[in-house]
Amino acid sequence: MTRTVLISGAGIAGPALAHWLRAHGMTPTVVERAPGVRPGGQTVDLRGAGRTVVERMGLEPAVRERLTHERGLHFVDDAGRVRATFGADSFGGAGFVIDLEILRGELAELLHAHTAADTEYAFDDEITALDDTGDHVRVSFRTGPDRVFDLVVLADGLRSRTRDLVFADLTHHRGLGLHTAYFTIPREPGDDDFARWYNAPGGRSVVLRPDNLGTVRASLSFRSAPGGVDRLAVPAQKRFLREHYADAGWQTPRVLAGMESSSDFYFEAIGQVRLDRWSRGRIAVLGDAAYCPSPLSGMGTSLALVGAYVLAGELARHDDHRAGFAAYERVMRPYVTQAQKVSSLAPRLATPQTRTGIRVLQRVLDLAAKPALTRVGAHFATPPADAIDLPDYAVASA
16 A cells, blocks of 8 residues: 655755655655745755755756855955865865855755655645544645545654654653844945855854845844743844944944844744654654754754655665665764764864954964865864665655
């Protein structure tokens, strides 16, 4: 019997899973509470095993047509002078910026377009209740009628509400002491194809990244904030940022001005999610909902893509869904553990409190960029994206 699988979330992991389920002869349905594929978002990279999965999907040529074409990353001072540079070829092409950088929204649109012809998508709806009877899962939706599926996979992000319907007692959040606001601002003549990272005293940073749409992706990150800023309404968050960054220097006034008119502002407390196990009965979790490693890891997209590939492959290998879910976790757990090894010191190192600390950071980065110290620098700048031996799952089509 062909399995029917409901997937919650049409970001990266959900559509990738739909592709592989269909390739293995299963029938996926994707539900997404947004009215369509979420546009915008910051730059993500396709590295290591995540790149391999994209290649096996046959999507690398399409990805390359949508690259941001970043040439590397400059660390700059308050006068805009470059203090350290890492090109896209630094650390063997596996450093801060690589040759496959794409906007998250662009990747999500590509995955949706790739799967829409043979996958049912239900936008502007969401799961409100899950009843695992043992033989199937009865699902209630906010707007649609109840339906029955063989399996359900929750792939709807770090703060998944549907995950908490089933796994609340197994879910642990780890805060990393960092807050970040993301948004898009207009491109200016002085912007080029290098990302720029600026540190201001007080544990603050400003990052500008070029995109392929004629705009610039900005982020403001800082270490200290009154409790609950991430839970405030957007106007209050923007007001806090204006005050917190008022004296930051460099291009911060431009960034704050662009923030006011930005249509894609997003603010979050950076953290990880860890679950004691990733399945319960006929329901499983995938991607950030299961094992968000945080943006500091550089591994979120790789985990989403690889997790989708492995989950579908193990379900295809096993007639018993329980054995398939167990195998998925057995293959993925070591990879996830490596990706989540983000030191609690990382935010402190990346956002020094004092001008002296900033100068030390810039000097260390400049040394790390030297060819003679490439191997040492790679230890800190290269995430473990290849730390998994990808199984080869036979499929009818891919």
